[in-house]
Amino acid sequence: MNFFLRIFRTPELRNGLLFILAVVTIFRLTAHIPVPGIDASSLSSLLAGNQFLGLLNVFSGGTLENFSVVALGVAPYITASIIFQLLGMIFPSIEEMQKEEQGRQKINRLTRFATVPLCLLQGYALVTLINKSTGLVISGFDLVIALVSMTAGTIFLMWMAELISEKKMGNGMSIMIFAGIIAAFPSFIAQTLATYTRAQMMDIIVFVVLMAVTVIAVVFVSEGQRNLPVQYARGGTNGGTKVISSLPLRVNMGGMIPILFSLSLITLPPLIGQFFVDARTQVVRDVATWVVTAFTASWFYAIVYFCLVVMFTFFYASIVFQPEKVAENLQKQGGFIPGVRPGTPTANYLQWVVNRILLAGAVFLGTIAVLPVVMKEVTGNPNLLVGGSSVIIVVSVIIDMVKQTEAQLTMRSYDV
Numbered sequence: 011m012n013f014f015l016r017i018f019r020t021p022e023l024r025n026g027l028l029f030i031l032a033v034v035t036i037f038r039l040t041a042h043i044p045v046p047g048i049d050a051s052s053l054s055s056l057l058a059g060n061q062f063l064g065l066l067n068v069f070s071g072g073t074l075e076n077f078s079v080v081a082l083g084v085a086p087y088i089t090a091s092i093i094f095q096l097l098g099m100i101f102p103s104i105e106e107m108q109k110e111e112q113g114r115q116k117i118n119r120l121t122r123f124a125t126v127p128l129c130l131l132q133g134y135a136l137v138t139l140i141n142k143s144t145g146l147v148i149s150g151f152d153l154v155i156a157l158v159s160m161t162a163g164t165i166f167l168m169w170m171a172e173l174i175s176e177k178k179m180g181n182g183m184s185i186m187i188f189a190g191i192i193a194a195f196p197s198f199i200a201q202t203l204a205t206y207t208r209a210q211m212m213d214i215i216v217f218v219v220l221m222a223v224t225v226i227a228v229v230f231v232s233e234g235q236r237n238l239p240v241q242y243a244r245g246g247t248n249g250g251t252k253v254i255s256s257l258p259l260r261v262n263m264g265g266m267i268p269i270l271f272s273l274s275l276i277t278l279p280p281l282i283g284q285f286f287v288d289a290r291t292q293v294v295r296d297v298a299t300w301v302v303t304a305f306t307a308s309w310f311y312a313i314v315y316f317c318l319v320v321m322f323t324f325f326y327a328s329i330v331f332q333p334e335k336v337a338e339n340l341q342k343q344g345g346f347i348p349g350v351r352p353g354t355p356t357a358n359y360l361q362w363v364v365n366r367i368l369l370a371g372a373v374f375l376g377t378i379a380v381l382p383v384v385m386k387e388v389t390g391n392p393n394l395l396v397g398g399s400s401v402i403i404v405v406s407v408i409i410d411m412v413k414q415t416e417a418q419l420t421m422r423s424y425d426v
Contacts, residue, residue: 013412016419023418026177033170034189040163041078041190045156074136080163081136083190084183086128087168088274090121095329125168129161135281136160142284178418180411184266188407191400221401224378228405231374234261236367238360242345255345257336259364261371264326266406268375271326272318280305312383316376323372324365333360378402 017023074081094117098104107113137156141149171182237256279301286298304310337357346352350359379402 013416017415020419020422022422023179023415026179029177030174030179030185033174034185037080037167037170037186037189038193040080040166041193042076043079045077045079045081045159046152077140078163079159080167082129082132082160082164084164084167084171084186085274085277086132086164087121087125087171088183088270089128089132089278090124092271092274093124094121095325122165122168125164126161129164130157132278132281133157133160135284138284139281142287179415180407184270184403184407184410187270188404191404220381224381224401225405227374228378228402229409231261231371232265232406232409234371235259236261236363238363239348240340240345241348242343257340257347259331259360259367261367262323262375263330263368263371264323265410266403267326268319268322268372269379269402269406271322272315272379275318276305276311276315308383312380315383316380319376319379320372323375324368327364327368331364333357333364336360375402 017027074083094104098108104117107117134153134157137153167186171186174180174182174185235258237258240255240257242253242255283298283301283305286294287302289295289298305314334357337353337360340346340356341352347356347359350356
């Protein structure tokens with residue numbers, strides 16, 4: 011309670027919080043504006059029976075269910091961000107740009123430009139999937155209107171998300187997805203309860219317990235860290251003194267980012283596959299059909315999803331934590347890890363420690379992410395499919411918002 015009182019007593023934070031609430035409200039209102047000329051009533055049964063579209067609906071913040079103008083959510087922008095992050099590992103020039111403020115601003119502009127063709131690509135693939143799954147015929151002028159509307163909707167969300175990020179009270183893209191998930195929770199709970207009979211009440215209890223355990227575990231892992239002892243030499247009359255500090259290494263350095271990256275990539279293959287299921291070449295048609303069918307299968311999806319989460323956990327950690335720079339800064343400040351030589355040996359030791367910590371965090375994150383798939387196979391309820399990813403995103407976003415807000419409060423208390 012004291013935390014919220016301090017926020018409302020600070021004008022900048024109070025206005026920032028009200029601004030975020032206003033933007034989220036606009037987002038949720040926009041999510042109910044359907045694409046012109048398209049009847050979305052037939053999509054509800056399709057989303058309920060299609061694992062992939064159910065996942066995409068959650069990732070888009072529940073906007074796909076109404077086939078609204080923001081049906082694509084922020085997925086194209088996140089995909090574009092991943093592309094430039096990967097390009098930075100391939101091309102040294104882009105890697106150098108990522109290290110400088112001016113270069114990062116240029117990459118951000120290029121990411122926005124790349125979002126537009128990705129919106130058109132994903133929008134067309136989504137319309138193609140809906141055409142084949144529901145029997146609707148969206149073509150000609152209606153198709154152009156749908157693609158333009160969804161592209162404009164995604165750009166609008168991207169703009170609002172960047173406005174939120176400027177308030178430094180949370181990541182705008184994550185908050186958009188968070189708002190969609192929270193808005194979908196009441197209907198999700200209602201559908202889950204309506205699906206089960208009294209004889210199956212034990213499944214509901216198990217599911218609720220698993221969600222509670224998931225929340226506790228995510229908070230525990232997100233806050234978990236290993237403190238490496240660091241020793242600094244300080245001059246003095248007796249030949250110098252030793253100051254002992256610590257270097258915190260987090261178990262999960264990426265928060266919900268690996269989940270968002272994984273969800274963004276795992277939706278691409280079946281979307282692209284829709285373009286080629288009717289290809290004239292038999293081999294291409296067979297491969298496309300296999301891709302679409304494979305990503306509909308629960309166990310295949312779970313394995314790919316798990317591997318992507320683990321991979322992106324290490325990938326994002328390599329971006330935010332660079333052992334060479336940390337070792338160099340320690341050496342410049344006269345610090346060292348006891349028992350480890352400064353310089354390259356320190357960097358190698360930090361990399362070894364980080365890899366061991368991240369392995370535990372990545373496996374945990376991947377396990378929690380695919381746990382709902384196991385629950386769906388055991389209970390037979392498709393509504394349980396997206397629970398794990400939703401809970402991870404919600405908890406991680408809340409933790410991130412609280413930490414950034416606390417940092418703002420601390421900074422302003424020092425200013426006073």
